[in-house]
Amino acid sequence: MSVLTGVLLDVSGYMEQSVGDGVKEKGGSWAKSIFKVVDDLIKNDVSESNHVFALGVGGSGGTAVFDMLNTLNRAKPSANPMCSRGSKREILEKALTILERKGAPRVRGWAEMSILLDVVMYEEAVMILDRLQHDPIFTRRFVEECLPDKCKKCGLSDDMVLVGFSALNFVGIPAQELATKDSVKEAVRKGMALGNECALVKVGEQAAVMEAQKALEILRGCVGEQQLTDERVDKLMETVRPFIFGGTPLIEALGRVRDLFSLQQYSDHHKLLFVLSDGQPTDCGTPPLRALAGLGVTIVSCFITHQSISEPLRLYSTERLEWNDPAKFMFRMSTTIATQQIPRTVFVKRGWQIDTENNETRLFCQVNHPDIISDVCDLARNVVCCQDALSDILATVSLDIYINEANQGFGAKEQVGGTCYANATAAALHLAMKRVVGRDGGYPDFFYIRDDLIKRYGTDGANTFEVLQEVCPHYRLQCNKVDVAGALRAVTAKRPVIARFRLTDNEWESFKDFYETHKKGILTRKDIDISKRPSNAILSGHAVVLTSFDSQGLRLMNSWGSNWADGGFFRVQNANILRLEFVDVFWTVNDLRQSEKDAYAREGPRIAAKLMSSLKGLQSAQYRCPLCHMGSKVMCFSGHLLQATCPLCQGSFKPEDSADDLALNLYLTSLCG
Numbered sequence: 001m002s003v004l005t006g007v008l009l010d011v012s013g014y015m016e017q018s019v020g021d022g023v024k025e026k027g028g029s030w031a032k033s034i035f036k037v038v039d040d041l042i043k044n045d046v047s048e049s050n051h052v053f054a055l056g057v058g059g060s061g062g063t064a065v066f067d068m069l070n071t072l073n074r075a076k077p078s079a080n081p082m083c084s085r086g087s088k089r090e091i092l093e094k095a096l097t098i099l100e101r102k103g104a105p106r107v108r109g110w111a112e113m114s115i116l117l118d119v120v121m122y123e124e125a126v127m128i129l130d131r132l133q134h135d136p137i138f139t140r141r142f143v144e145e146c147l148p149d150k151c152k153k154c155g156l157s158d159d160m161v162l163v164g165f166s167a168l169n170f171v172g173i174p175a176q177e178l179a180t181k182d183s184v185k186e187a188v189r190k191g192m193a194l195g196n197e198c199a200l201v202k203v204g205e206q207a208a209v210m211e212a213q214k215a216l217e218i219l220r221g222c223v224g225e226q227q228l229t230d231e232r233v234d235k236l237m238e239t240v241r242p243f244i245f246g247g248t249p250l251i252e253a254l255g256r257v258r259d260l261f262s263l264q265q266y267s268d269h270h271k272l273l274f275v276l277s278d279g280q281p282t283d284c285g286t287p288p289l290r291a292l293a294g295l296g297v298t299i300v301s302c303f304i305t306h307q308s309i310s311e312p313l314r315l316y317s318t319e320r321l322e323w324n325d326p327a328k329f330m331f332r333m334s335t336t337i338a339t340q341q342i343p344r345t346v347f348v349k350r351g352w353q354i355d356t357e358n359n360e361t362r363l364f365c366q367v368n369h370p371d372i373i374s375d376v377c378d379l380a381r382n383v384v385c386c387q388d389a390l391s392d393i394l395a396t397v398s399l400d401i402y403i404n405e406a407n408q409g410f411g412a413k414e415q416v417g418g419t420c421y422a423n424a425t426a427a428a429l430h431l432a433m434k435r436v437v438g439r440d441g442g443y444p445d446f447f448y449i450r451d452d453l454i455k456r457y458g459t460d461g462a463n464t465f466e467v468l469q470e471v472c473p474h475y476r477l478q479c480n481k482v483d484v485a486g487a488l489r490a491v492t493a494k495r496p497v498i499a500r501f502r503l504t505d506n507e508w509e510s511f512k513d514f515y516e517t518h519k520k521g522i523l524t525r526k527d528i529d530i531s532k533r534p535s536n537a538i539l540s541g542h543a544v545v546l547t548s549f550d551s552q553g554l555r556l557m558n559s560w561g562s563n564w565a566d567g568g569f570f571r572v573q574n575a576n577i578l579r580l581e582f583v584d585v586f587w588t589v590n591d592l593r594q595s596e597k598d599a600y601a602r603e604g605p606r607i608a609a610k611l612m613s614s615l616k617g618l619q620s621a622q623y624r625c626p627l628c629h630m631g632s633k634v635m636c637f638s639g640h641l642l643q644a645t646c647p648l649c650q651g652s653f654k655p656e657d658s659a660d661d662l663a664l665n666l667y668l669t670s671l672c673g
Contacts, residue, residue, distance in 0.1 A: 002049035004209070004269040006257050006297075007038050009068060010277035010304070011240065012058030012248040033370035035236050037276050037302075038069075039219050039228045040377035042212040051269070052215045053208045053260055057253045057277070060246035063200055065253045067208045070201040072239055073218045091125045092116050098132045103143040104151040111151075111179045111187075119184045124192060131195050138198040146190040150177065200243050203256045209263065250281035258288045261295045268485070271297040274380050275333065276373070278304045279326030287333060300363040300380035301334040302373065303327050309366050313375060316362055317355035327366065334364035352379070419454055421464045423559040424498050424543035425471070426450035428585040431496050432477055436592065438599025444475070464500055464543050465583050476591045480584050484575040487546055487582035495586055497546040499556055501578040502539035503530070515565040522553050523572040530579060546582065554580075567640030623662045627651035634662045 011034065038054045054068040086094075092113065099107045131138040143152065179187075221232050261271050273292070279301075292299065303326070319331050338360050355361050365376045426449040433443050457467055468479040482490065487497045503511060507528055514527050525531075545557040553573045562568045572578055589597070624631045628649035636647040644662060645652050655662045 002266075002269045003051075004261065004266045004271050005041050005050070005052045005212070006260060006271070006273045007041065007052070007054040007068075008250070008253055008257065008273070008275045008277065009034055009037065009054060009056050010058055010248060010250075010275075011056050011244040012278075012282075013060075013245045033373045034276070035219055035233055036228060036370075037274065037373060037377060038215065040374050041272075041274060041380065042215060049269075050212045051209050051266065052212050053210070054215070055203060055208070055253055055256060056240065056244065057250060058246045058248055059200065059243050063202050063243075064247055064249045065203055065256055066243075067201040067203050068240070069210060069215050069218055070208065072236060074201055088117060088120070088122050088125055089113065091122075091129050092120065095125065095129045095132055098129075098139065099143065099147070099151075102132075102139050104147050107147065107151040109151075110148065110177075111184055115179060115181055115184055119181050120188055124188055127195055128188070128191050131198065135198055138195060141194055141198070142191055146187045146194060148179075148183070148187075197243060204259075209260055209266070247282040248277070248280055249283040250277065250279075251283045251285040251287055254287050254289075254292070258291050258295070261292065261297050271295060272380060273297050273299045274302065274377070275299065275330070276302045276304065277330065279330040281329070289333065293335070297335075298337070298363065299333060299335045300376070301330040301365070302376050303330040303364065303366050305366060305368050307368060309368050311353055312366060312368065312372050313351055314353040314365070315355060315379075316364060317360060331362060331364045334362045336360055336362050418461055419459050420541075420543045420559065421462045421467060422450050422453040422457070424545055425453055425464060425467055427545050427557070427559075428468075428496060428498050428583075429471070429475055429477060432585045432587060433475060435494065436587065436596055437603050438596055440593045440595050461541065464498060468498070468583060468585065472585065477585055477587050478591070479586075482582045482584045484580070484582065486584060487575075488549055490584045490586070491546060491549060495584060496557070498543060498583040498585065499546045500541060500543050500581045500583070502541040503528075503578070504533055504537045504539060507533070508540070515570055520566045521571070523570070523577055525573075525577055528577065530577075546580075562640065562643060567643070625649060625651065626653055626656075637662060 038052070042050070042052050052069075056066045056068040056071070058064065059066050096108055096111075128142075132142070219232075219236070220228055221235070257273060261273075289299075305327070316331070319328055323331070363380070365372075365379070367373055367376060426446055429449055430444070430446045433439055453467065453471070465479070465481060472479045480486075482497070487499070490497045507530060510528050511523070514521065514523055544559070546554060547557050547569070548555040553571050554575065555569055555571050557569050558564060560568070572580075575582075592600075621634045622631045623634045623637065625646040625648065627646060628651065630646075630648045632647050637644045638647070639645040639652065643652050644655050
């Protein structure tokens with residue numbers, strides 16, 4: 001799934017006042033949060049198709065809304081080895097030569113090298129030379145605004161400047177007044193300020209949208225850096241400080257955001273906008289919220305305040321009367337989504353309070369401490385990029401029956417190209433029917449479905465899609481081949497999806513070896529590169545079930561037993577790693593009988609309320625270990641769905657079928673891990 005992430009970072013004067021001095025102090029925690037937001041939102045982006053842009057709101061000059069990432073990129077000295085490795089004298093000589101040819105032919109007569117060496121710092125010389133070499137606008141303005149008139153030419157062409165003034169000096173033109181240390185210091189000060197000003201990139205001046213990996217390199221300072229360090233944050237703040245703490249034209253900024261999200265090349269991307277602000281726009285107008293919604297943009301508003309907050313990890317369904325106007329502005333800007341669209345199982349597990357009035361909530365958070373922002377970034381990212389199709393039905397079905405086929409007469413080796421099609425097909429059919437409340441005719445037993453498929457199609461493999469086409473009508477179900485985007489949409493709608501792939505014998509060995517040694521690992525191309533297989537390679541296929549995904553990859557359910565990989569589940573970075581093919585199994589309202597529609601009208605709200613009650617109850621629910629007979633909170637048990645470990649006696653056991661809270665906790669723990 002490709003994602004375009006946009007970030008609006010409020011760096012205005014109002015923001016400075018709202019959060020206190022921490023935002024402007026070197027290494028201050030609020031300063032870190034400004035850049036950590038972008039880093040947190042994209043740090044797990046593993047796909048080359050994921051893109052990002054970050055706009056600063058609050059420039060103090062003529063550009064109030066600017067391209068933050070390209071500004072940071074332009075402001076850094078270029079990787080010029082001659083510039084960075086030369087002595088200070090060599091760097092100054094190069095700078096003087098450029099200035100002589102670009103409008104200041106008498107600069108050497110004004111500033112003696114001995115004074116320059118004494119006054120100009122090495123870093124200043126590097127920065128000014130870098131700008132002179134790579135930015136013609138800076139060069140012109142440096143000559144015009146930073147140097148005295150006595151250094152400049154008098155209308156001669158660049159090619160004639162040096163020759164002309166050499167001749168004039170030869171025939172006796174009086175020598176010009178030499179620069180003092182103070183006048184050189186002032187010229188350098190102006191030049192450094194000009195360098196920062198010229199580094200400011202207007203939105204649209206160059207490509208604001210870039211690959212996520214490039215953005216990380218800009219933020220962290222180099223390729224391969226693992227995290228955003230405090231030292232790096234200090235440097236980033238030094239870069240942007242000269243042109244921030246201005247007004248807050250949020251309406252204008254949202255217009256720029258709309259234009260970027262409208263770009264045709266990102267029309268198929270999932271779109272996320274994260275707004276970090278104190279919610280006090282200084283411009284007028286109507287925010288283009290309808291246009292953003294039409295583009296499919298999900299807006300997460302992070303409202304910054306210095307006031308105390310009783311429940312910082314909370315999503316609200318309705319606006320609160322006691323909120324101030326900025327908070328209400330940010331709340332109304334945020335996207336309203338149906339409760340079932342939130343991966344609520346994951347976030348309730350992490351301690352979030354999620355309001356569900358009218359079965360919807362707003363993606364609006366209040367923050368009064370920078371440490372909370374990371375949690376909000378996780379929420380924003382996972383609303384778009386993390387969904388699970390199984391947690392809502394754990395109370396009605398045991399995943400053991402799908403995972404442990406290896407314990408029921410069909411070993412893992414036999415399943416490859418053998419009976420896996422029957423297990424995956426039966427699992428998808430069984431789970432699809434379990435989603436029908438009060439299904440007329442009941443719910444056929446999983447083993448009955450699987451065994452019937454094996455009787456019909458044998459133990460030597462079968463085309464999974466052709467099998468589904470034949471059997472789905474019998475159960476009033478439908479099936480379609482879908483691409484990876486369609487598969488992710490199905491999972492978001494709580495429908496597990498059949499996934500098929502084919503490997504060579506050597507690739508199968510690599511596949512099994514990887515999950516034997518990396519049970520919770522994420523399979524990548526460096527582990528199995530199927531692009532290198534010969535065109536005439538002999539392949540054998542396998543069918544599994546896609547159950548969830550997040551920004552790091554896909555999670556699939558296998559049928560090789562709960563001791564294989566991560567409790568029977570495994571993860572891959574993306575669908576291309578194994579060339580996964582997907583089949584969605586589903587039903588529509590037209591497939592339901594009237595009695596089933598009536599049953600849902602009666603029981604649906606109660607079932608949803610029971611699930612939410614179970615999720616909220618995870619924080620306090622207790623479970624008694626069958627080994628030591630001592631009770632502990634279910635949150636304290638570890639292990640996986642089919643084998644729990646007691647926090648007191650460290651003994652392992654299989655949870656009872658009635659242990660819904662424990663099973664849910666263990667499953668959610670595996671998702672969060």
